[in-house]
Amino acid sequence: MKETRYFFVPDAAKQIELPDDEAVHAVRVLRMQAGDEMMLMDGQGSFYRAVLTLTTQKRCQYEIVETLPQKRQWKGCIHLAIAPTKLMDRIEWMAEKATEVGLDKLSFLDCAFSERKTLKLPRVEKIVVSAVKQSRKAYMPELTEMTPFKNFIQQHTSGHRYIAHCYDEVPRVNLFDELKAVNEDEDTLVMIGPEGDFSIDEVRLAVDAGFISVDLGKSRLRTETAGLSAVMMMQLAKQC
Amino acid sequence: MKETRYFFVPDAAKQIELPDDEAVHAVRVLRMQAGDEMMLMDGQGSFYRAVLTLTTQKRCQYEIVETLPQKRQWKGCIHLAIAPTKLMDRIEWMAEKATEVGLDKLSFLDCAFSERKTLKLPRVEKIVVSAVKQSRKAYMPELTEMTPFKNFIQQHTSGHRYIAHCYDEVPRVNLFDELKAVNEDEDTLVMIGPEGDFSIDEVRLAVDAGFISVDLGKSRLRTETAGLSAVMMMQLAKQC
Structure with missing residues (x-):
């Protein structure tokens, strides 16, 4: 079983592609391809299960399959x-x-x-x-x-x-x-x-x-x- | 006021000189001289107020002035x-x-x-x-x-x-x-x-x-x- 990869994408729900550095990491280091599943984190309380739809040498477009709101792990700030x-x-x-x-x-x-x-x-x-x-x-x-x-x-x-x-x-x-x-x-x-x-x-x-x-x-x-x-x-x- | 310097000397009470690396540090880095005060720690529960009695390029002899047993700061191991x-x-x-x-x-x-x-x-x-x-x-x-x-x-x-x-x-x-x-x-x-x-x-x-x-x-x-x-x-x- 392939390990799920996590990517940090501010405003992930409103975007359609990974930020530059994450895209380079996905394509060149992890050698991910269209069709591969991944998890996006927006840093604002949600994870997203997503699928890569298109990859080039420097860019990665994705489609969100499922939104996973996360619970707060502690109380107050x-x-x-x-x-x-x-x-x-x-x-x-x-x-x-x-x-x-x-x-x-x-x-x-x-x-x-x-x-x-x-x-x-x-x-x-x-x-x-x-x-x-x-x-x-x-x-x-x-x-x-x-x-x-x-x-x-x-x-x-x-x-x-x-x-x-x-x-x-x-x-x-x-x-x-x-x-x-x-x-x-x-x-x-x-x-x-x-x-x-x-x-x-x-x-x-x-x-x-x-x-x-x-x-x-x-x-x-x-x-x-x-x-x-x-x-x-x-x-x-x-x-x- | 000069800051008190601490030195780690296992069995400090039974020794009369600093271990080699501590001696080099005292003489070459801190430029300490005979007559200077310092604090020794034996790692076994006591600090010692001591005075340097003799320094050469590589060695430091001391005399203990006061033994200061330290309280344990927590309970059990x-x-x-x-x-x-x-x-x-x-x-x-x-x-x-x-x-x-x-x-x-x-x-x-x-x-x-x-x-x-x-x-x-x-x-x-x-x-x-x-x-x-x-x-x-x-x-x-x-x-x-x-x-x-x-x-x-x-x-x-x-x-x-x-x-x-x-x-x-x-x-x-x-x-x-x-x-x-x-x-x-x-x-x-x-x-x-x-x-x-x-x-x-x-x-x-x-x-x-x-x-x-x-x-x-x-x-x-x-x-x-x-x-x-x-x-x-x-x-x-x-x-x-």
Whole structure:
């Protein structure tokens, strides 16, 4: 039995052919031909069983045979906002793993102690799309451009919002204990700082803006590990 | 104020000088000199405040000023047994992240569908030591050589033992639900299979040997992500 191949096609229901890179992959790598079955993922909650109707060297037209709406796998919105690490590969694996584990929104923060001030979002997006396909997620996480910390904390006003940091001077509660205690349907946002942590001024600004000050347990975690830990905690607290 | 530097020195209390690679790092990279303070970690539960007494180009002698026994950060033993991935970098990051999050024992399994049949343990050990230092863990996780699956499941008899897999034919319970329901002081072992999963025969053998059949939630996870997820679940269930 041939393994079913999955392709990421935004607006799959409105299109009739695979995007360029997916078409090249289908034809040149997988050597698929007209008549072959495949599965399309639109990243907006549906899979589609489809059949290839026409292939050329660079193009693949398809016809949808069946629409398969997917159930949500967790409750509420899981949102991680993180200051990207100096080394891109660390934040890239975090994006990959967080997508596998499952999140709805990934934002990048420009903080006082950030060593990385710019980020190529299309590169992260490519990794996230690949993880969405590999882990068969029905929804593509929303990615947002690097935002200055002060602007970011003013943007978000609904749901539960947390800032994880390492300052003993600002009282903290354990994130997972908090998540277990609140309604799992509500949206949740956790902010994780850069390698040198948030500045204490940033922590105080966030608390003033309504963020709850939290820790992630007793371990001393790198930025990217803290980000993934936060996503796992939100997942465990919000699974259906 | 100078940042305190941490060095990994097995049997630190019985030694009087840094191991070769740590000495080279102290002298050539950090340019430390006699009189400088540092912190030693023995990987067996203690930190030591120490002073350098003599440095040459390759050697560093020290004197311990204060012994600082560290508290355990979680209850019982956290043990992950995993079939290493085909690509070494994936299993290496898993070892790094699992060490940061915290585990006591990491074993490697040779399974029916394993694509990787050999593993250079010293390489993994080096990564784990680096993560122990970076995350200031008092205990060095025990690493064990690749073991054939059938031998491994016969070796372990105490505590709670789980096998995570994807076969719908073998009933599974959710790992995290199970972990929350049992006594957190008891030792816990979770087995994770290779990229192609355990064989169904392996799952049945494990269940016959007393392992509980579990899943890690609804997400389809890569081997290395499943390993890290299992460690995070054990951590969250066993934190002091």
